[in-house]
Amino acid sequence: MYAKTIAKAPLRLGLAGLGTVGMGVIKIVQEKADLLALRAGRPVEIVAVAARSKGKDRGFDLSGYAWEDDPVKLAQREDVDVFVELMGGSDGPAKAATEAALASGKDVVTANKALLAHHGQALALAAETNNAVLRFEAAVAGGIPVMKALTEGLAGNGITRVVGVMNGTCNYILTRMEATGQGYNALFDECARLGYLEADPQLDVGGIDAGHKLSLLASVAFGTQVNFDAVELEGIERITNEDIAHASDMGYKIKLLGVTQMTGRGLEQRMTPCLVPNSSPLAQLDGGTNMVVLEGDEVGQIVLRGAGAGMGPTASAVMSDIMDIARDMRVPTFGQPAATLVEATPAVAAAPAPYYLRLELVDKPGAMAKVTSALGDSGVSIDRMRQYGQDENADVAPVLIVTDPAPRASLDAAIDAMQSSGVLVSDPVAIRIEKV
């Protein structure tokens, strides 16, 4: 049996992009050749590579691989079965080469969240038209096999919600803000020094990178076409140490939280700062680790945690897709035929939720009454309220409110009314509380 299986033809990879992840994949293929062959029932080999600079010493022997300057040529090589796209970028060479590979009927494995978030539907259709598979485990949560868990492990479930912390840099900044009392700007600078930030830092701290990931999870979870443009995005730049401390006092942590759920009014996709209760597994997630919570109508809550980035973890996820293909395990890109994915109506924060509100009131009689009546008039009731002690000489009274669950629109109406009444001395801070 074994001899028969191993006698199958090798799976031949063409690998474009020799950065950290690309070299991590080469390392695994070179160092674990026997293990991979045993598990896949056939050898897994690299036949050709492409990258921007050929001469660079990358610490591994690449002399056995053909070199292509043009990733499109690599993707079209006769001797390549699987095109492994590790260049990055939502357009340009990554897109051109991926399209070329699929058009040639080659399978594609990519770690490129931006590419899939922007062109996922068209690429999935192209893959199926050409009887190819297109997989992207490494694009979503680093080493965590979350696409596999969702697409395959929970295939018998209606998915009710997916929640996750999927940007390690943001989580690092937020947990360090709480642990050290340092401000956002100082920690942003630290991350820049440590090399934790993307070339465009907005991809990290603006939530864009994590938003890309969320849009991919949403597609599989709800059988919808990827729609990154409909993700409600808010970064962590406006989070203050004061909010983190107040949240902590009340039993919460602030996280950049991705949430997607299908509501009666459409598909909700949010990547925004949220408060989560200290009892939540997400609250206990410190530093650069990722966590995704999958909720299914049969299985309940499945929590997955692991490294969200780095050479080994990301290469591990790329290899998971490659090994599936080597084992002839072929699943549609988004878990069902691309032509059956529906265009969902976007719903912005449609589900009611409790909110954390931080207000600074003018220190005058009647100010609080105006706040409470603004909330009451908009149908938002108060769960808890705290007024913090203030400096004798200050003319500002800081107030914290936790509301009962309310639609975001009602809360916004209440905030408008407070602002019109002239009792606020600064813009109010409103952060959703997500129960998970």
Place this chain on the structure above:
Amino acid sequence: MYAKTIAKAPLRLGLAGLGTVGMGVIKIVQEKADLLALRAGRPVEIVAVAARSKGKDRGFDLSGYAWEDDPVKLAQREDVDVFVELMGGSDGPAKAATEAALASGKDVVTANKALLAHHGQALALAAETNNAVLRFEAAVAGGIPVMKALTEGLAGNGITRVVGVMNGTCNYILTRMEATGQGYNALFDECARLGYLEADPQLDVGGIDAGHKLSLLASVAFGTQVNFDAVELEGIERITNEDIAHASDMGYKIKLLGVTQMTGRGLEQRMTPCLVPNSSPLAQLDGGTNMVVLEGDEVGQIVLRGAGAGMGPTASAVMSDIMDIARDMRVPTFGQPAATLVEATPAVAAAPAPYYLRLELVDKPGAMAKVTSALGDSGVSIDRMRQYGQDENADVAPVLIVTDPAPRASLDAAIDAMQSSGVLVSDPVAIRIEKV
């Protein structure tokens, strides 16, 4: 594309065992027919069932399914593609019917940990000989897709260790002992009343059920033949509230912990009470939930958490295997061809670890000196020691020791020496501390 895909022949299931899990599977197949067909690219249907009592009202319409009294006959039916074994038991009808199905070239999905733990190697060989697949996701950690994560998601990793809490009843008893101060016996009785215990409670509290699961994880993790007999088993019956309180004081929780790792001296498989640091994700696991930690040389630590039992979660895991087969995704039972699985040398607690020791000493001068020299003579050094205040009139001095990492054999030698020296008034308690 969609029309073409959906036109594939239905996958026809024959389901033996109509208990909680069986009815959970029927519920999913009936209620989610469209969703399953969309995801699998073909309909998934039940064609025949078998159970002990035909007449019983089970709350679902079974009239569309053929009935077989004999599960072996069910397994051999011409119109069955996949035999779904949900009867349980390591031998008898479950084994006979599984063998019959495989011999007929039919795929088998089972939730039966005992069957696989005792006969996994023979059944995996039978499956491959007959070009059939045999999968068992539901046997290991309820709804958590852990076999999929390990076999497929981490296929590019050398696995270094697998650790888990995999018996919800034991975890419930231990966390309730800590939370309420109730003793083991009272909580055992409560579990019996609540129906949390297997018919033979030793399967739960003796660690046997969890040991079965561990032996299956070990096989996939290390490419070894399942060897349940080599699992070091110890139940939770001897854990006292005193130990839980002392452990808590020192920053630990006591868990019934499964650990498997390949050491220089062989394969270690343990299912025993252990202390885990409060900072460990395992320490935060309360009640009946399961958690498995997979450690890979590329991916680092992946933590998976979810419901370890119950109708929906277990049926979800069974459906995961069924959907894989419906999608033509066929992976060897233990992740590589059965003939290539090696017979590992069992190693009992070979890796050195710190231990928690609770001793009751005679209250006489020199007693402590005998304890410390017994440890020192065996090469076991002391990390921390506490002597608790004692009743004026008592003639017993309770002492807690946390050792530095030491081989179990050295610790046992030290304990023997203490016992011979006559300073102990009771059997010492020694619990391994697992860093995870």
